Amino acid sequence: MKSFAPIALVIAVLTAVPLLVHSNVVLNFLVVALMIALAGQGWNILGGYGGQYSFGHAIFFGTGAYVTAILQVQYGINAWLAFGAGIVAGAAVGVVVGWLAFRAGLRGSYFALVTLAFAEVLRILASVAPITGAGVGTLVKLDLRFAALQFESRALFYWLILALVAVALVVTYAVERSRFGAWLTAVRENEDAARALGVDAVAVKLGAMVISGAITAAAGCFYVQYFLFVDSHIAYGAWISVEALLTPIIGGAGTIFGPLVGALVVKALGEGALLVTGQAPGLDLVVFGIVLIAVVGLSPRGIVGLRQQLGARFGSRRGAGEASRG
Amino acid sequence: MAEPLLSVEGVSRRFGGLLAVGGVSMAVREGSITALIGPNGAGKTTMFALISGFLKPSDGIVRFGGADVTGEPAHRLARRGIARTFQIVQPFAGLTVRENIRVGAHLRHPERSAAFAAAEAVAREVGLEGLLDAPADSLTVAGRKRLELAKALATEPKLLLLDEVLAGLNPSEIRDIIPVIRSLRDRGITILMIEHVMQAVMSLAERVYVLAEGRLIAEGTPEGVAADAAVIEAYLGHGAAKRLARSP
Numbered sequence: 001m002k003s004f005a006p007i008a009l010v011i012a013v014l015t016a017v018p019l020l021v022h023s024n025v026v027l028n029f030l031v032v033a034l035m036i037a038l039a040g041q042g043w044n045i046l047g048g049y050g051g052q053y054s055f056g057h058a059i060f061f062g063t064g065a066y067v068t069a070i071l072q073v074q075y076g077i078n079a080w081l082a083f084g085a086g087i088v089a090g091a092a093v094g095v096v097v098g099w100l101a102f103r104a105g106l107r108g109s110y111f112a113l114v115t116l117a118f119a120e121v122l123r124i125l126a127s128v129a130p131i132t133g134a135g136v137g138t139l140v141k142l143d144l145r146f147a148a149l150q151f152e153s154r155a156l157f158y159w160l161i162l163a164l165v166a167v168a169l170v171v172t173y174a175v176e177r178s179r180f181g182a183w184l185t186a187v188r189e190n191e192d193a194a195r196a197l198g199v200d201a202v203a204v205k206l207g208a209m210v211i212s213g214a215i216t217a218a219a220g221c222f223y224v225q226y227f228l229f230v231d232s233h234i235a236y237g238a239w240i241s242v243e244a245l246l247t248p249i250i251g252g253a254g255t256i257f258g259p260l261v262g263a264l265v266v267k268a269l270g271e272g273a274l275l276v277t278g279q280a281p282g283l284d285l286v287v288f289g290i291v292l293i294a295v296v297g298l299s300p301r302g303i304v305g306l307r308q309q310l311g312a313r314f315g316s317r318r319g320a321g322e323a324s325r326g
Numbered sequence: 327m328a329e330p331l332l333s334v335e336g337v338s339r340r341f342g343g344l345l346a347v348g349g350v351s352m353a354v355r356e357g358s359i360t361a362l363i364g365p366n367g368a369g370k371t372t373m374f375a376l377i378s379g380f381l382k383p384s385d386g387i388v389r390f391g392g393a394d395v396t397g398e399p400a401h402r403l404a405r406r407g408i409a410r411t412f413q414i415v416q417p418f419a420g421l422t423v424r425e426n427i428r429v430g431a432h433l434r435h436p437e438r439s440a441a442f443a444a445a446e447a448v449a450r451e452v453g454l455e456g457l458l459d460a461p462a463d464s465l466t467v468a469g470r471k472r473l474e475l476a477k478a479l480a481t482e483p484k485l486l487l488l489d490e491v492l493a494g495l496n497p498s499e500i501r502d503i504i505p506v507i508r509s510l511r512d513r514g515i516t517i518l519m520i521e522h523v524m525q526a527v528m529s530l531a532e533r534v535y536v537l538a539e540g541r542l543i544a545e546g547t548p549e550g551v552a553a554d555a556a557v558i559e560a561y562l563g564h565g566a567a568k569r570l571a572r573s574p
Contacts, residue, residue, distance in 0.1 A: 177438055185425075189421060198405050
């Protein structure tokens with residue numbers, strides 16, 4: 001993307017929403033959608049720009065969630081500090097998992113399976129370890145004070161998650177324009193060719209894993225402050241790994257707005273389906289599946305890519321024999 | 327005599343029981359164009375992989391600019407000034423020509439604008455300036471070969487390893503690119519090239535090494551090597567040199 005202006009515009013528009021819409025249902029929907037968008041933004045750095053498809057981003061979401069919850073509940077640490085510690089912990093776990101996976105030279109589906117396995121191991125550990133509350137989970141005490149990072153008003157939660165999404169957008173923009181981003185994209189396109197041009201592929205992928213882990217962990221930290229509860233199925237469950245990768249892929253992997261667009265579309269369709277059918281269980285997952293198939297079939301670069309594709313089609317002369325990329 | 331820019335001393339590489347390269351020694355003088363030739367399967371590309379850090383030698387020493395660089399990984403050798411092209415071209419297919427070359431330029435130019443400026447300068451040098459915004463996967467074979475060369479050049483190498491950059495080009499395309507290679511040498515880049523197009527080897531190289539079945543069988547000037555009995559036999563089969571000598 002050439003300029004910063006679209007990001008500023010999108011953030012400005014989204015910031016105004018709670019001033020115009022007062023419905024708690026709508027705000028709650030948007031808060032959850034933005035939280036999923038944030039998790040997807042983390043995935044997008046590693047998967048979208050770096051081409052390293054993680055099937056286990058619950059690793060980071062869950063770590064952020066548990067660190068935020070446990071530090072407050074077990075150690076009485078201030079919620080804001082706990083939130084920050086959760087993000088740092090996500091980055092640290094990124095170093096460990098990335099170092100193990102990339103040093104071993106795991107690529108493609110092997111990398112995907114290893115991340116999936118890590119998430120499962122952590123889920124099982126969290127479901128038995130005393131510090132996580134084992135099967136019962138961890139409850140954060142209700143304390144509606146700014147100092148405790150809890151707000152009575154939905155709008156304040158909305159602005160908090162929007163601020164986090166905005167930071168992630170800016171980080172993504174900075175990555176896209178930087179040397180690091182150029183190297184990361186080069187590794188995605190062709191790792192051997194990148195190494196021949198002086199790119200330390202392991203270091204670049206590790207860096208992406210750290211940024212990715214920190215962003216997705218922030219979504220987990222936010223989850224805890226918003227719902228005040230976490231257990232092993234929420235933290236390290238497959239649901240968040242799936243949503244963190246579906247939203248950027250549907251929205252447009254390797255694009256700045258992909259995860260945000262994907263999260264809003266997917267969540268809206270999922271909620272819509274539940275409303276129409278009267279809460280048929282699992283139907284939102286069916287909708288995810290259908291949208292995914294449609295997007296991959298029609299526009300491999302997601303909804304954001306579809307826009308560019310259509311622009312190219314209508315921009316070119318009619319009948320000029322341009323090839324369809326679908 | 328000055329120390330060569332690159333020297334390879336008794337380098338071997340085994341794959342299991344197969345000896346791909348056995349005890350090869352060669353020296354590349356700074357500022358020269360040196361060619362590495364040999365029949366298919368002789369181990370030329372393996373030799374390049376050993377020099378550029380994509381493979382580690384089982385045995386032997388690689389020296390570059392006086393330093394022992396044996397077994398160093400590819401990205402570190404690129405930083406030292408060794409760039410390579412691939413026989414099977416390896417573009418970043420989803421990126422434009424400009425973005426492709428930029429990746430290489432970033433090695434010496436951390437700044438985005440400086441890297442793009444350097445990439446454009448390289449594109450002009452290899453004749454890709456008209457295609458900067460084209461997607462890399464839309465290029466013709468000749469275009470891809472030039473892009474391969476441009477990416478390597480953008481790293482501002484001291485030593486450029488060219489793996490069959492002329493293969494698959496038609497005679498007029500070859501005629502176009504030979505002066506480009508010569509001009510690179512003239513501005514101080516040392517070149518080691520694997521090449522099957524003998525017309526290019528004869529006109530460009532000052533020294534030629536010949537590999538066959540993983541071993542060095544001859545070295546010398548292009549004319550000397552072309553007349554060497556062992557080389558003729560390696561290409562044309564046992565006894566070919568004698569038969570050729572007998573025929574009028």
